[in-house]
Amino acid sequence: xxxxxxxxxxxxxxxxxxxxxxxxxxxxxxxxxxxxxxxxxxxxxxxxxxxxxxxxxxxxxxxxxxxxxxxxxxxxxxxxxxxxxxxxxxxxxxxxxxxxxxxxxxxxxxxxxxxxxxxxxxxxxxxxxxxxxxxxxxxxxxxxxxxxxxxxxxxxxxxxxxxxxxxxxxxxxxxxxxxxxxxxxxxxxxxxxxxxxxxxxxxxxxxxxxxxxxxxxxxxxxxxxxxxxxxxxxxxxxxxxxxxxxxxxxxxxxxxxxxxxxxxxxxxxxxxxxxxxxxxxxxxxxxxxxxxxxxxxxxxxxxxxxxxxxxxxxxxxxxxxxxxxxxxxxxxxxxxxxxxxxx
Numbered sequence: 001x002x003x004x005x006x007x008x009x010x011x012x013x014x015x016x017x018x019x020x021x022x023x024x025x026x027x028x029x030x031x032x033x034x035x036x037x038x039x040x041x042x043x044x045x046x047x048x049x050x051x052x053x054x055x056x057x058x059x060x061x062x063x064x065x066x067x068x069x070x071x072x073x074x075x076x077x078x079x080x081x082x083x084x085x086x087x088x089x090x091x092x093x094x095x096x097x098x099x100x101x102x103x104x105x106x107x108x109x110x111x112x113x114x115x116x117x118x119x120x121x122x123x124x125x126x127x128x129x130x131x132x133x134x135x136x137x138x139x140x141x142x143x144x145x146x147x148x149x150x151x152x153x154x155x156x157x158x159x160x161x162x163x164x165x166x167x168x169x170x171x172x173x174x175x176x177x178x179x180x181x182x183x184x185x186x187x188x189x190x191x192x193x194x195x196x197x198x199x200x201x202x203x204x205x206x207x208x209x210x211x212x213x214x215x216x217x218x219x220x221x222x223x224x225x226x227x228x229x230x231x232x233x234x235x236x237x238x239x240x241x242x243x244x245x246x247x248x249x250x251x252x253x254x255x256x257x258x259x260x261x262x263x264x265x266x267x268x269x270x271x272x273x274x275x276x277x278x279x280x281x282x283x284x285x286x287x288x289x290x291x292x293x294x295x296x297x298x299x300x301x302x303x304x305x306x307x308x309x310x311x312x313x314x315x316x317x318x319x320x321x322x323x324x325x326x327x328x329x330x331x332x333x334x335x336x337x338x339x340x341x342x343x
Contacts, residue, residue, distance in 0.1 A: 031055050038109045041115045042089065052082045094236075132222050135196040136194065139152070141230065156192060172260075199218045223259075251322040
């Protein structure tokens with residue numbers, strides 16, 4: 001088993017990532033003294049420690065992560081950099097947000113952050129089977145204690161059609177059908193159990209000309225399997241919808257995603273809560289939007305940040321604000337719609 005390098009700050013290398021688009025996140029969430037902030041993807045607390053400083057000792061920073069190593073690293077960082085900050089770290093995934101916030105005993109939240117790129121620093125740990133660069137058992141579970149489905153089980157038990165669908169949908173893999181067929185062929189002789197066995201099968205299935213293109217030929221397949229094993233896209237939609245429910249009036253929700261599937265879900269959820277679904281033949285709206293979308297198009301990192309931190313290159317940031325659907329904003333919306341219908 002490989003030992004991770006630990007620095008003088010007590011953090012392993014995978015928890016020293018520079019927080020992506022930190023200035024933009026702070027500007028979008030605009031945390032104020034005394035507010036409640038929830039970082040749904042705590043990681044090494046790069047964003048959280050700065051958010052906690054803004055809400056001060058009268059506020060509360062709630063950090064959520066399903067990885068014990070992340071929770072430990074975040075605790076150490078807060079002790080060093082924000083010892084006065086009131087914080088509560090909870091183990092879990094953001095698809096459990098309702099239960100976790102009930103546990104936190106807060107009536108509502110003023111700022112939510114989802115940084116989907118750093119929600120699982122354990123991706124870099126070879127022994128967990130996420131990396132196609134190091135040989136290890138095909139696991140890919142982010143929370144082994146609560147998830148029994150492994151990548152090996154997916155590869156060795158799913159039928160060829162389902163494997164093709166997963167690779168195409170979750171990985172955008174052009175050669176999904178060829179890879180699925182090769183996996184089925186090989187597993188009929190012996191189970192595929194390690195990352196390098198999987199990589200070898202992928203390379204055999206993909207044409208040599210395609211393998212010479214930029215990027216590792218196994219990247220998309222590994223991404224697709226990780227998403228399937230951990231039900232990541234379902235968890236994201238559940239977490240976002242829970243955040244909308246728990247957000248206080250004028251509460252802000254900021255999401256950093258790193259692939260098109262994630263960004264599409266964020267856009268869909270935000271749009272779903274922000275549009276008026278009242279049929280056009282009804283003159284006065286009976287439906288009041290719950291969110292105001294603050295970003296028409298996703299924001300991206302500056303060239304300067306990408307040069308400093310290559311992880312920011314694929315970041316897409318969307319922000320929404322919770323409307324007061326039962327108060328003055330609802331009245332203004334109904335009044336404005338009524339006046340327009342009378343013109």
